[in-house]
Amino acid sequence: MKLTVDRDKCSGHGRCYSLAPDYFDCDDEGYPVILNEQLDSNDGSKVTIAVDSCPERAVTLKEGSA
Known part of the structure; x- marks a missing residue:
């Protein structure tokens, strides 16, 4: 499984890095890294849970690897 973030959709709510801090952090503007x-x-x-909690559906989890 592979995580991705669509920064064009993201509004910087911070739910992803709050719920899964081992996988997400935030940049200086509050957007996920x-x-x-x-x-x-x-x-x-x-x-x-972090993926499902994104209001904009900007965070995705897909089958496969890099």
């Missing part, structure tokens, strides 16, 4: 694109199988539920 992905720390780790590849999902660890043990972290699936908290990353899925």
Whole structure:
């Protein structure tokens, strides 16, 4: 599984980095920065919650790798 963020859709709510801080951080403007694109199988539920919590659906989790 691979994480992506569409910065054109993102409004900087911060839910992703609040819910999954091992995978997201924020830049100086409050927009998400992905720390780790590849999902660890043990972290699936908290990353899925972070993805599902994005109001703009800017954060996605896709099958596959880099």
